[in-house]
Amino acid sequence: MAYKVIHYINQFFANIGGEEMAHVTPEIREGAVGPGLGINKAFKGEAEIVCTVICGDSYFNENTEAATKEILELIKPYEADAFIAGPAFNAGRYGTACGTIAKAVQETMHIPAVTGMYIENPGVDMFKKELYIVETSNAAVGMRKALPKMSALTLKLMSNEADLDPTIDGYIPRGIRKNYFAELTGAERAVDMLVKKLNDESYTTEYPMPVFDRIEPGKAIKDLSKAKIALVTSGGIVPKDNPDRIESSSASKYGTYNIESVLNLTGDNYETAHGGYDPVYANDEPDRVVPLDVLRDLEKEGVIGSIHPYFYSTVGNGTAVKSSKEFSLEIAEKLRQDGVDAVILTST
Amino acid sequence: MVKGIESTGIPVAHICTIVPISKTVGANRIVPAVAIPHPLGDPKLVEEEEYKLRRKIVNNALKALTTEIDDQTVFQ
Amino acid sequence: MSVFENKKYILIGDRDGVPGESLKAVVETIAGSEVIFAATECFV
């Protein structure tokens, strides 16, 4: 019997419409729609798309939690063997949606999930560890090449073929280090590599050093005494009793708090939501995490122009700071609109 | 977070306890803090001393924000 | 008689290649041709 597969696409590929229809709510259609037709062809009868879930990109991204839940409910009755989302190419919100829903399906339904994206799609960084993301070109012209790869990988995953290799199966490496026996000994490989390096020929390192994710530094502020400075923290400082219920680790949201009339953060009114460290010191004196007291004094002394009337707070543990990218863009946009000149971001 | 904000062009001074992590998340202006439970303070110090310490770190951050840089820089 | 004569033509030009207008001018030299649609796409 052929495997049953569920396919997720956005409103565009379902032929509902472009940006103007991105608000549509999740719907389910029997059988394959749009790219699913190509996936079915590539399955060559070994598997079949039993239904297609369609959701508008805006709707999904603005109601991630609700949309995920709705979709999971919709597809549950189909008892599928695998889930395919996209491909999303370089569409950022479509990529995020594909990644989010594929991950949720994988975790709650315990079936393999595959999606496809262009390497620079923000969804890649967010989900490549958890998901098999087939690398595609940056636009729909790559559909012809993407679908057979996604189909083949899905078939492999469903049949539990263990040996997957990103260079063969076309997915973006997930960063799992796996042993295997090479053709040559390490010493032979080392000497080969050295010869290539000496001759300026290309070679492939067997362990790429972790690279720093970089962005151009913002321009320095010219006149501090006129600058509007905002405070942002991943140390989880929130008003007492955590009104926004910011989670204690790797939070999925952030809080915006007015500090216009606040001179310093005291333990009476503020606390930390951060669960990653001993909270006593931060609860006693929240200025130890968000230095409002010092900044107010500097404002009074005219060293800085002004303090942005809101501070933004979330909880990030260590490297998880990275995954807060989605809402950091939102915060960034607000700061930009409000004419903030510089940001002091504190992390624990 | 740092990258997200700085992608709009607003300079960010990242006061953090774990400099290597700050580097890996792509911060450009890095200001080392005191320690994890209290990045901008030290409960062992008396109040005024602690304020001074905090002020020193904030001043470092301000110095970072007014310094033109091309590459990741740690401001001590 | 070649396959090209007395046909209706749909012309999809390319801004970076041969534009629709040029295609039209060329096709109109074919006997009995009729251009029913001509466009210049910006292929991406």
Added chain:
Amino acid sequence: MITVVSNNPLVKKHRSDIEYLNNKDYLDVLIRTRDLIHQNYHLVTHPLSSNFLADQTCYKTVVLKQESSFDLKSLEIIERAIIMVKNSLLTRDQRIFEEAILRDLQFVDYEIIKNTL
């Protein structure tokens, strides 16, 4: 003037003026070390001295020196060491908690560090 952070009773026995973390684990020593580095202490010995991670030992002694400036290299080393040791705790071999083995592990940790003391 050096500062010794250790949870090894054998080290404590040979040198009394150390920061002795009684009944604490390998990782606690590293975290205390990290906190000291944030206060301008520099590492004198590598925190992963010996080829035992926390899966194979529970003792650790680190020697530091207080200086007037912050040392980034020390911080980078301790942060990476903490990641590795945290990871190795997940697969800790319970044989290390046997009395005779504990004594051996104290001995190895002490031997490697003793010239600094």
Added chain:
Amino acid sequence: MDLENQKRIKDLTEKHGAENIIVVFGAAEGELSGLAAETVTVGDPTYAGCLTDVSLGLGVYHAVEPEFKSACDPNVFDEQVGMMEMVLDVDDLINETSVIRNEHSQFNK
């Protein structure tokens, strides 16, 4: 291919009959010409437009293909296409387009 154009081609084909229509492309790259040709023969390979899974089977040519070129007035052709013919990868365009035509065009080959 542009979604609007897909719709127009579909309507025009219904109106005039596939056997009466020839589609000529001016695409700058072989792959794009091939994709467009595929769209109006077997269906939209990007699965985005209304020609998804619709097989029109139209006759397809790229402007620089010799068959098409020879059917036109050489002076006009030179004037309108000659310039681009020199800069484009003609072999690639011919190859990609003719493969689709030979395999998937039902009419006017």
Added chain:
Amino acid sequence: MKLEIGNIIIKDVKFGIETKVDNQMLFINRDEIEALVLKDDRIKGVSIELARPGDSTRITPVKDVIEPRVKVSGNGAIFPGVISKVDTVGSGRTHVLKGAAIVTCGKIVGFQEGIIDMSGPGADYTPFSNLQNVCLVIEPIEGLKQYEYEHAARMAGLKVADYVGQVAKDLEPDEVEVFETKAIQEQVKAYPELPKVGYIYMLQTQGLLHDTYVYGVDAKQIIPTIMYPTEIMDGAIISGNCVSACDKNTTYHHQNNPIIKYLYARHGKDFNFTGVIITNENVYLADKERSSNMTAKLSEYFGFDGVIISQEGFGNPDTDLIMNCKKIEAANIKTVIVTDEYAGRDGLSQSLADADVKADAVVTGGNANEVIVLPPMAKIIGTDAYINKVAGGFDGSLRSDGSIEVEIQAITGSTNELGFNKLTTKSI
């Protein structure tokens, strides 16, 4: 310096009335070997056991593996400065019982792993499963201190290797290989058009159980120095390292350093292999700085265009490795580094304790944390105390069918950082 290595191929090992080689068969007189080991009054007992490729045998805990050799001509003798007087080796002729090894077993401190399975899946991970092994299971006298025990076990292995090697002295080798490196000036002139290549050989030197000896000197006390490759091939470096089974270099590894072997193989064709710099891996950061400064300076001084840097062990030596790499690259010398990884059982953790973008050419010997199931073996060669512990399955590694589930770091030589094996790692 010119060294001839004469290999006498050994295809089987048996006990016999005389220690000798006959028709590729090595005979061992058990009593003689036993007597030799027991001359050391720190050793109470020793049992001599044989392990052949394909046997259902597990050897553990392995301390060292040594190749039996004899010096036929030229300066010095086997293991100079340790069991023979200090003389510079690396020239003349040395005979090797190729295919045989002396394996020492003993629980020095704690529990040490170090498993050699002679058959089954574990055998694929250790090069020593292919050898005819003469194993010495050493039992110390009551109350012997760890240092003394380690020393006694180390000496026993070397002495037996020397003793067994003697039988090769007058034999006609099956094959003779010749290796030559000239003094630096001449060597450079020999291939003026080829890039000059060196080898930075990092030695484990952290202290008790983590030691390496060069001409008998504890290498933690050296500052990096230059050597002819043939000196190392001729036994100038021996292992005193009892920990980190998977990535320690046994004496056998030092005697048969594969990087030296393959550098010689392409010497005169792709490059001019001009010398080896040995350096150490101490626990003091100041030592690390000093030693890496020295390797970079010597590399520059000898005009290397490229070097291979190999590591021993993991954790703090990662810092030495990266320091060496960074500083040598900073001297505009191209580097390739050879290491192994501790990426966790799931392969998702940070692999090394240090990193730098300059290290852009890395060869890895595998992820030491990867788990393997070793089936039960009919025979166990090793100390009883240790076996009982494994059998007790303290960490739940013993399964009901008698197989054990361990990380490959328990297997001797599995992720060797001299590139001895084919095992490696990729990102999936």
